[in-house]
Amino acid sequence: MSAVLTLVERDAGVLESTSLQALTLGRRLAQRLDLPLHALVVGVGPPSASMLGAYGVSVVHIGEHEALDGFAPKAWARCVIDLAASLSPAAVLAAGTDRGQEVMAHAAAELDLPLVANTIDVEPADGDRPWLLTRQRWGGTILEQATLEAEIKLLTVAPHALSAAEATTRVQPTVETFAPGLTEQDLAVRVRERVEPGSGRISLGEAKVVVGGGRGVGAADGFRLLDELAGLLGGVVGCSRVVTNAGWRPHADQIGQTGTRIAPEIYIACGISGATQHMVGARGAKRILVINTDKDAPIMTHANYAVIGDLHQVVPALIEEVRRATGR
Amino acid sequence: MQVLVCVKRVPVIGGRIVLTPDEQEIDARYLGFTVSPHEECGVEEAVRLIEGHGGASVVLTLGPPEAEEQLRDAMALGADRAILLQTDGADWDPMATARAITRTIRDQESANGAFDLVLFGNESADSCGHQVGVRVAHALGRPCVTGVKAIELGAGGVVARREAASGWEVFEVPLPAVLGVKEGLNLPRYPSIPGRLKAKKRPLERISPEPEPGGQQKVRLMHPPERRNAVEVLGSGPEAARRVVEVLRKAGVL
Numbered sequence: 363m364s365a366v367l368t369l370v371e372r373d374a375g376v377l378e379s380t381s382l383q384a385l386t387l388g389r390r391l392a393q394r395l396d397l398p399l400h401a402l403v404v405g406v407g408p409p410s411a412s413m414l415g416a417y418g419v420s421v422v423h424i425g426e427h428e429a430l431d432g433f434a435p436k437a438w439a440r441c442v443i444d445l446a447a448s449l450s451p452a453a454v455l456a457a458g459t460d461r462g463q464e465v466m467a468h469a470a471a472e473l474d475l476p477l478v479a480n481t482i483d484v485e486p487a488d489g490d491r492p493w494l495l496t497r498q499r500w501g502g503t504i505l506e507q508a509t510l511e512a513e514i515k516l517l518t519v520a521p522h523a524l525s526a527a528e529a530t531t532r533v534q535p536t537v538e539t540f541a542p543g544l545t546e547q548d549l550a551v552r553v554r555e556r557v558e559p560g561s562g563r564i565s566l567g568e569a570k571v572v573v574g575g576g577r578g579v580g581a582a583d584g585f586r587l588l589d590e591l592a593g594l595l596g597g598v599v600g601c602s603r604v605v606t607n608a609g610w611r612p613h614a615d616q617i618g619q620t621g622t623r624i625a626p627e628i629y630i631a632c633g634i635s636g637a638t639q640h641m642v643g644a645r646g647a648k649r650i651l652v653i654n655t656d657k658d659a660p661i662m663t664h665a666n667y668a669v670i671g672d673l674h675q676v677v678p679a680l681i682e683e684v685r686r687a688t689g690r
Numbered sequence: 691m692q693v694l695v696c697v698k699r700v701p702v703i704g705g706r707i708v709l710t711p712d713e714q715e716i717d718a719r720y721l722g723f724t725v726s727p728h729e730e731c732g733v734e735e736a737v738r739l740i741e742g743h744g745g746a747s748v749v750l751t752l753g754p755p756e757a758e759e760q761l762r763d764a765m766a767l768g769a770d771r772a773i774l775l776q777t778d779g780a781d782w783d784p785m786a787t788a789r790a791i792t793r794t795i796r797d798q799e800s801a802n803g804a805f806d807l808v809l810f811g812n813e814s815a816d817s818c819g820h821q822v823g824v825r826v827a828h829a830l831g832r833p834c835v836t837g838v839k840a841i842e843l844g845a846g847g848v849v850a851r852r853e854a855a856s857g858w859e860v861f862e863v864p865l866p867a868v869l870g871v872k873e874g875l876n877l878p879r880y881p882s883i884p885g886r887l888k889a890k891k892r893p894l895e896r897i898s899p900e901p902e903p904g905g906q907q908k909v910r911l912m913h914p915p916e917r918r919n920a921v922e923v924l925g926s927g928p929e930a931a932r933r934v935v936e937v938l939r940k941a942g943v944l
C-alpha cells in the first residue's frame with residue numbers, strides 16, 4: 363500500500379468545495395495510516411497543484427486523454443482503475459456528488475469491490491477489528507457504522523457533512539500525468555451536449571441567499587413575493603416537496619433529500635413546517651431564518667432566527683425594509 | 691417494449707426516529723411504508739412508456755414478504771406484473787442486492803425477452819448507497835446513466851438528461867439500457883380505486899434468492915450528534931422586518 367488517493371472534481375478550473383471536504387477526510391485517513399495523500403484530476407486544464415498542496419497532497423496524478431474533455435462516467439472510472447492498479451492505494455475517496463457517486467460505482471463494479479457511499483469518518487483496521495466507517499443514511503438523518511473488508515477501500519464522502527480544512531504544513535506536490543487505457547465501451551456513455559441555463563441565472567445549489575416557500579405560501583402566485591425578496595437579495599427561490607407535488611413550482615426548485623442540497627450564507631424559510639426530507643437539503647445552510655405562524659413548528663429546532671407571523675404580511679414588510687436599506 | 695422498474699420498501703419516517711433496541715433498524719412498528727420519491731417517478735415513467743409504446747411494465751423489489759404492499763401500489767398505478775425477491779427482512783448490502791437482481795433479470799429475459807429499459811431510483815431513501823443500478827448495468831454489459839430527470843425515446847435509443855452544476859447534461863445511449871432516475875422526472879399520478887382493485891389480481895412472482903454479500907457489513911445505526919440551535923426570535927409580524935435586515939447585514943448578504 364502506497365497512498366491514500368482522492369479523486370477531485372473541478373468546475374471551470376476551480377476545485378469543488380465537496381472535493382476539498384473529501385481531501386480533508388482523505389488526509390485524516392492518510393495520517394492515521396502514515397501514508398502520503400495523492401490526488402487524481404481527470405481531463406484537460408491546469409492541475410490546481412498549489413491548492414491541492416495546501417490540502418496536503420504530495421502527488422497530483424492527471425489522467426489525460428483527448429476523449430476526456432466531455433464527461434464520460436466509465437472513462438473517469440477507468441482513470442481510477444488504471445491508477446489504482448499502478449499505485450495500489452489503501453483507499454480511494456471521492457466526493458459524494460452526482461459525478462463522484464457515479465464514477466466510484468462504476469469503478470467498484472468493474473473491480474468487483476464494495477463501495478461505501480456517503481462516509482463521514484474512517485478508522486483503519488486495528489488488531490482484529492476490520493476498517494470501521496461511519497456513513498450517512500436517510501440523507502444524514504441517521505448514521506450507520508459499518509465494517510469494510512476489501513483489497514482497496516472505495517468510499518465517497520458525504521457532501522457538506524464535514525468542513526474542509528487545509529493542512530498545517532503546505533506541500534509542493536509533484537505532478538504526474540498518465541494516459542488511461544480507454545476502451546470504446548468506456549466512452550459509450552458520454553455527455554453528448556450541455557444545455558446551459560439562461561445567462562445570469564444563479565443555481566439553487568450555489569446561491570448565497572435562498573428564500574424558500576412551503577405549504578404556507580398557499581398557491582403558485584404566492585411565490586411572487588418570495589421571487590421579489592430573493593431578487594432584491596441577489597438570491598434564488600427554493601421550495602419544499604409539498605410545493606412541487608402541488609405543481610406550484612418546478613422540481614428543480616425543490617430543496618430536500620430528493621431535490622437540491624443548498625449551502626447558502628442564509629436560508630430564509632417561509633411557511634415551511636420542516637419535514638425531515640426538506641431539512642436534509644437545508645443542512646448546508648450557514649444560518650436559517652424562519653418565518654412561520656407556528657412557533658412550535660418542527661423547523662424551529664433547526665432555526666437560528668425566527669419571525670413568528672404570517673409570511674404574507676412579514677415578507678412585504680421585509681421587502682420594503684430591504685429596499686429602504688439598500689436603495690434598490 | 692418491456693420496462694423493468696426496481697423499488698425498495700422503506701418506512702415513512704416522521705420528525706423523530708426511534709431505533710430498535712439492537713440498533714439494527716429503525717423501529718417501524720408504528721410507521722407506514724412507501725418507496726422513495728425517485729422510485730415513485732420510476733414507476734410512473736415505466737407506466738407512461740408502456741402506455742405510449744405498448745408492451746409490459748414489470749416492477750421488482752428485494753425485501754421482506756410485506757414488500758408485496760409496495761408492488762401492489764405500483765400495479766395500482768399501472769404496472770402489469772411484479773417480482774418479489776423475498777428476504778427475511780434483514781438489509782442486504784449493495785453487492786448482494788445487485789447480484790440477486792442481475793440473476794433475476796437474466797432469468798426473466800431468457801423466458802420473456804429483453805427489458806429495453808431497467809429503471810432504478812438514483813439512490814434508495816434509507817441506505818443511500820448510489821450503486822445498485824450501476825452494478826447491475828455493469829454485470830449485464832449495458833450502458834447506464836444516473837441522475838436522470840428527463841427521458842425521451844428516439845430512433846437511436848434513449849436520450850437522458852440530467853441536471854449538472856449549471857444547466858443540463860444530455861446523454862444518448864442505445865437500448866437496452868439502465869437508468870438511475872430522480873424525482874422531477876414526472877409528476878406521478880394517484881392510484882384510482884379501479885386501479886387498486888385491478889392490482890390485487892395482477893400476477894406477482896415470489897423468488898427466494900440466496901444472499902452473496904460483499905465486504906461491507908452494518909454494525910449498528912445511531913443518531914447523529916444533536917445540533918440544538920438556540921433560536922433567536924426576532925419578533926412577531928411585520929414589525930420584525932427591521933431586525934431581519936440586521937441579520938441579513940450580519941450574514942453579509944446586504
